[in-house]
Amino acid sequence: MHSKAKLLIALTALMACLAPTSAESMQLFGNTKNFCEQETFRHERAMGIPPYLLGAISLTESGRWNQQNGEKFAWPWTVTSGGEGKFYRTKDEAIRAVRQLQANGVRNIDVGCMQINLYYHPEAFSSLQEAFDPSSNVAYAAKFLTRLFDDNKSWVRATSFYHSGDPERGKAYYDRVTKNWRSLQDDNRPETTERAENQDLNRWGGRPIDPDLTRRINDLMKSRKAVAQNAEPSAAEKLATFEALQQLQAAPVAQIFRNMPKQRQPGKTRGKTLADYRS
DSSP states (O other): OOHHHHHHHHHHHHHHHHSOOHHHHHHHHHHHTTHHHHHHHHHHHHHTOOTTHHHHHHHHHHEEEETTTTEEEEOTTEEESSSSOEEOSSHHHHHHHHHHHHHTTOOOOEETTTTEETTTOTTSOSSHHHHTOHHHHHHHHHHHHHHHHHHHSOHHHHHHHHHOSSHHHHHHHHHHHHHHHHHHHHHHSOOOHHHHHHSSGGGOOSSOOOHHHHHHHHHHHHHHHHHHTTOOOOHHHHHHHHHHHHHHHHSOHHHHHHHSOOOOOTTTSTTOOSOOOOO
């Protein structure tokens, strides 16, 4: 047998020994692919973040495609530095990769489910072990996102600023998150009227809107306008005014107006799909 043929056989045997079997690969995915999703869901509920928003951001940041199952999921052992993210098989491999980058003088590194940047957020984690822990990684991202919301009073702007303060880059990022956010809604929420109404979160204040109360408040405003213009309100308007005032006494005005949809300005919110939730 020729030496080249012998070498080829030896290399083939070595690769067969080193390569994981299909079952091992599936087990690896199965044990890891839900880590980020579980934590994003938990922190969304705990911190009052719009449903699936953290999950959509994690898919945008560290999402990987599993061709065999035809699904996309966030990968906790993702490392990005100056290009596309690299998906490592294990947490230890990801930590070794980051240490190697740091040893080479690289500082701009994104890690974990939510791709927290270690340079711009040096206080986020006490160690790389903590940085790659899905719970710690998502917890920091959730706090950062809610701070952005508190500063901007808008989940749309908070989502854009999560990635960049540059308007164009933030808008492009927001569009990618929106695509993943809609996909998560389609996968996880039942087909109901409420789901259809709430899918465009710019039209949802975060609480159910009472149509009857909204009508009464409108009638009250019309009646007040008529009085201001020295016009005698009709009997129906007087009754509506009385009923609305009765209802207003039972709920603070500020709370009622928080429940009402935000007035849309032409050209500014058209085509958007995330929420201006208000607490």
